[in-house]
Amino acid sequence: MSRSTQSEEDPIWSQLRDSICGILGQTVEIQFSNTLNELHMQWYEELEHLSFRPQLRYTRAELTDRLQSTESLLMFILADGRPEVVLLGYALADVSRRTFYLDTIAVRRRGLGIGTEVIRALINWLRSAGYESIELDTEETDEKGIPLCSFYRRLGFQIVSTYEDGDIRMKLVLD
Numbered sequence: 001m002s003r004s005t006q007s008e009e010d011p012i013w014s015q016l017r018d019s020i021c022g023i024l025g026q027t028v029e030i031q032f033s034n035t036l037n038e039l040h041m042q043w044y045e046e047l048e049h050l051s052f053r054p055q056l057r058y059t060r061a062e063l064t065d066r067l068q069s070t071e072s073l074l075m076f077i078l079a080d081g082r083p084e085v086v087l088l089g090y091a092l093a094d095v096s097r098r099t100f101y102l103d104t105i106a107v108r109r110r111g112l113g114i115g116t117e118v119i120r121a122l123i124n125w126l127r128s129a130g131y132e133s134i135e136l137d138t139e140e141t142d143e144k145g146i147p148l149c150s151f152y153r154r155l156g157f158q159i160v161s162t163y164e165d166g167d168i169r170m171k172l173v174l175d
């Protein structure tokens with residue numbers, strides 16, 4: 001997998017675009033980037049502020065650092081030009097079997113099935129790219145009571161460990 005080959009025209013992403021278009025009834029566009037320009041930063045911050053409490057938000061330097069990770073993936077989904085979804089992840093450098101770390105996903109209009117579609121597409125794409133597993137850190141529920149752990153469980157993830165601060169490491173093995 002090469003970072004530069006991400007394209008909205010890849011069948012996995014174009015199917016995702018069509019299904020989100022069906023859910024929202026708007027024009028949907030998917031954009032990938034390996035760098036953070038001002039517009040990307042603006043989109044990221046907009047979704048991040050709607051989704052994460054201040055302690056969980058990233059500085060520009062932290063985001064840039066993550067984008068320099070091996071095989072990083074930064075994806076924005078726009079509906080009628082407005083950012084709806086951001087997804088950030090990368091390969092875990094210290095794991096010999098190919099593991100992708102899903103660092104961030106945030107959806108503006110929740111509970112419509114968009115998050116499920118995005119993760120399913122990600123799973124398909126990572127499988128086709130030869131990855132063996134996906135890992136992420138989450139919480140049982142978010143601060144608004146949305147059941148994050150069961151959201152991922154429904155998508156096939158299993159808990160592998162629980163940290164002292166209550167965060168939960170989940171993993172999906174790709175077959």
Ligand SMILES: CC(C)(COP(=O)(O)OP(=O)(O)OC[C@H]1O[C@@H](n2cnc3c(N)ncnc32)[C@H](O)[C@@H]1OP(=O)(O)O)[C@@H](O)C(=O)NCCC(=O)NCCS
Nearest residue numbers: 051105106107110111112113114115116137138142146151
């Ligand atoms: C977690 C998140 C990405 C899920 O995306 P989504 O588009 O809302 O996901 P879906 O609509 O596919 O599924 C959401 C599930 O959450 C539950 N849910 C209940 N009320 C909800 C609400 N008001 N909003 C969102 N989800 C709700 C439902 O169980 C739903 O599952 P089901 O209806 O299929 O049974 C999204 O809620 C989000 O952006 N949250 C804030 C950021 C965050 O916490 N990211 C994850 C960090 S690990």
